[in-house]
Amino acid sequence: xxxxxxxxxxxxxxxxxxxxxxxxxxxxxxxxxxxxxxxxxxxxxxxxxxxxxxxxxxxxxxxxxxxxxxxxxxxxxxxxxxxxxxxxxxxxxxxxxxxxxxxxxxxxxxxxxxxxxxxxxxxxxxxxxxxxxxxxxxxxxxxxxxxxxxxxxxxxxxxxxxxxxxxxxxxxxxxxxxxxxxxxxxxxxxxxxxxxxxxxxxxxxxxxxxxxxxxxxxxxxxxxxxxxxxxxxxxxxxxxxxxxxxxxxxxxxxxxxxxxxxxxxxxxxxxxxxxxxxxxxxxxxxxxxxxxxxxxxxxxxxxxxxxxxxxxxxxxxxxxxxxxxxxxxxxxxxxxxxxxxxxxxxxxxxxxxxxxxxxxxxxxxxxxxxxxxxxxxxxxxxxxxxxxxxxxxxxxxxxxxxxxxxxxxxxxxxxxxxxxxxxxxxxxxxxxxxxxxxxxxxxxxxxxxxxxxxxxxxxxxx
Amino acid sequence: xxxxxxxxxxxxxxxxxxxxxxxxxxxxxxxxxxxxxxxxxxxxxxxxxxxxxxxxxxxxxxxxxxxxxxxxxxxxxxxxxxxxxxxxxxxxxxxxxxxxxxxxxxxxxxxxxxxxxxxxxxxxxxxxxxxxxxxxxxxxxxxxxxxxxxxxxxxxxxxxxxxxxxxxxxxxxxxxxxxxxxxxxxxxxxxxxxxxxxxxxxxxxxxxxxxxxxxxxxxxxxxxxxxxxxxxxxxxxxxx
Numbered sequence: 001x002x003x004x005x006x007x008x009x010x011x012x013x014x015x016x017x018x019x020x021x022x023x024x025x026x027x028x029x030x031x032x033x034x035x036x037x038x039x040x041x042x043x044x045x046x047x048x049x050x051x052x053x054x055x056x057x058x059x060x061x062x063x064x065x066x067x068x069x070x071x072x073x074x075x076x077x078x079x080x081x082x083x084x085x086x087x088x089x090x091x092x093x094x095x096x097x098x099x100x101x102x103x104x105x106x107x108x109x110x111x112x113x114x115x116x117x118x119x120x121x122x123x124x125x126x127x128x129x130x131x132x133x134x135x136x137x138x139x140x141x142x143x144x145x146x147x148x149x150x151x152x153x154x155x156x157x158x159x160x161x162x163x164x165x166x167x168x169x170x171x172x173x174x175x176x177x178x179x180x181x182x183x184x185x186x187x188x189x190x191x192x193x194x195x196x197x198x199x200x201x202x203x204x205x206x207x208x209x210x211x212x213x214x215x216x217x218x219x220x221x222x223x224x225x226x227x228x229x230x231x232x233x234x235x236x237x238x239x240x241x242x243x244x245x246x247x248x249x250x251x252x253x254x255x256x257x258x259x260x261x262x263x264x265x266x267x268x269x270x271x272x273x274x275x276x277x278x279x280x281x282x283x284x285x286x287x288x289x290x291x292x293x294x295x296x297x298x299x300x301x302x303x304x305x306x307x308x309x310x311x312x313x314x315x316x317x318x319x320x321x322x323x324x325x326x327x328x329x330x331x332x333x334x335x336x337x338x339x340x341x342x343x344x345x346x347x348x349x350x351x352x353x354x355x356x357x358x359x360x361x362x363x364x365x366x367x368x369x370x371x372x373x374x375x376x377x378x379x380x381x382x383x384x385x386x387x388x389x390x391x392x393x394x395x396x397x398x399x400x401x402x403x404x405x406x407x408x409x410x411x412x413x414x415x416x417x418x419x420x421x422x423x424x425x426x427x428x429x430x431x432x433x434x435x436x437x438x439x440x441x442x443x444x445x446x447x448x449x450x451x452x453x454x455x456x457x458x459x460x461x462x
Numbered sequence: 463x464x465x466x467x468x469x470x471x472x473x474x475x476x477x478x479x480x481x482x483x484x485x486x487x488x489x490x491x492x493x494x495x496x497x498x499x500x501x502x503x504x505x506x507x508x509x510x511x512x513x514x515x516x517x518x519x520x521x522x523x524x525x526x527x528x529x530x531x532x533x534x535x536x537x538x539x540x541x542x543x544x545x546x547x548x549x550x551x552x553x554x555x556x557x558x559x560x561x562x563x564x565x566x567x568x569x570x571x572x573x574x575x576x577x578x579x580x581x582x583x584x585x586x587x588x589x590x591x592x593x594x595x596x597x598x599x600x601x602x603x604x605x606x607x608x609x610x611x612x613x614x615x616x617x618x619x620x621x622x623x624x625x626x627x628x629x630x631x632x633x634x635x636x637x638x639x640x641x642x643x644x645x646x647x648x649x650x651x652x653x654x655x656x657x658x659x660x661x662x663x664x665x666x667x668x669x670x671x672x673x674x675x676x677x678x679x680x681x682x683x684x685x686x687x688x689x690x691x692x693x694x695x696x697x698x699x700x701x702x
Contacts, residue, residue, distance in 0.1 A: 057631045122583070122586065122587065122590075123582060123583045123586045123599065124586065124591060124593045125597045125599045125600070125601060125602070126593055126598050126599060126600075165566060181630075222694070224691075240589075243595070251593070253590065254587070255587075255590040290590055293591075293592055294590060294591070294592055294593055295592065295593070296592035297592045297593070297594045297595070297596075298592075298593075298594075298595065315691040315692070316691060316692055316694070316695065317689060317694075317695075318691075318694035319694070319695055320695045337488060377695060378695075381692065385692065388688075388692070389688065389689070392688045396684060401587065402583075402587065406583075406603075410602060410603065410604070413602070447604070447608075448603070448604070449612070451603045451604070451606075451611060452603065454611065454614075454615040455576070455579060455580050455583060455603070456583075457615075458576070458577075458580040459580050459584045459587070461581055462580065462581070462584050
């Protein structure tokens, strides 16, 4: 039953067919009985007369844009509230290859295709990865203002109403099927104005308003630990820019960050040099200096054109859902460990949540219930839990200490590791791989870790 | 303002670590050869950040100038130098250790290679260096053969642990024999004794210092912490 309703969305034309197969194969008989009972339960929710379901999406980034588009295509009356239409969000800006296909992104919003990465260890051992990439594979670097605007325009084209305003609070409904009342300040284009206070009644709310989500505060979603990411955009001379044509760098070491990494990512005509940390936030400027020092020879003569910082969630909030309000993207805390990747997961979770609402409301004709939105959480956790867990293990093992980071860079030199890393990053599936090679990899990993730790113990004796 | 204060407070702490007398095993020559480099670096640094428009950059430049004025002669030189000094060693050639220089009695002295790498890593931890494409570091610890690692690191530790296991084993075997009259060979056939043996071996392997007990507990918590954070949203549903 689930797969039939999903196929009716034109928006899902490009989602990978394997996903459908996996969801139908996982539903064994007893489970589908469960599913049937749940659908019957939501069928008891009242049919809406004279109007379609109204949903407000708070936040117009990748999560909000994707959610609004899917909702609008599903026949739901959608409004998208975004506070800054030209917001150039501080962001690494890397999107995996599968996002281009799944979200039909036009190739001209991708500024650069990164096909090589350099990992640099604390003792400056540099390893190039990317030789295993096929010619059509790359990591796309985008400007957030371009990507976000594109997704919002697509949502508008699908029938959503995009409003420039700042969400302030939402009032919980007084009884089971009563509407939520959202309060926001609508901006009328005059700079510096506080905006006009507007209230609106909606049946469900999707909180896509990022790491400092106000919607999350309103529903007492709880807090998460977060990293501070600090980045400087540096314009470097053309000959040095040539080196970063399609290459990104990752620096690891205690000097650069005690629990994350420093990076040099190429953007449209400049590079972004940054670092992040969870545990030592007051020292972030020191880490940034160290990152610039490690990259010094390659960014010599560059001018800093912008300094920016932003929190990055480390794990999901304790409550991602309350009645008919759901969180998606950074607001929910869907950023992976180890790489700190968030754009793809934001857009995908926005889409999944919207699909759950469309399905539960039968294309906007019925009221939705919490159980319908819980289906989105179920599907999300089931699909992406392995990815998140593997990245968490990698972070715990390889970002622990300098010896672990040395071992990490040594391991990256191995071709099998490169192939597995890129396959899982670009297609967001934890690929099983060859068991014999996995065994060899495990042995080599342990060997590298043992050697690096032995060297560190000797270092302590000096 | 606070960030410039933070920067000021960070520079003095860096200086003591760079006392030429204690850590370095190198002769005076590297410092002399670095003099021209030092000035070049200072002017280059100004060019890199001098024309920046961001507030952070200006603050940093001000505080750098302040540090130069406030300190005595030595700290000024040391502040620039501490970043400009590079790792140099006659045996470190083209980004790796030149094994030909580590020959002893016709064979490579792997212990000396390990010692050299340890010194290099220690130096770089205290004085991080820029990574340069023209002089890439390509040293891989796996060129040192496995038996060299075994001999140096594993065997002494193994001797220690086996010694502990033997002492515990002997005493336990004697104790059980004196209480039950069951000899060593018969003890090995008993399931309970086999369990005790397993616990003893695991204990000796895992707990080498008193702190290891806490470390193990923390590790076990760590492995399941992330799972708990993800499951938090489902605890709600079960309560309802």
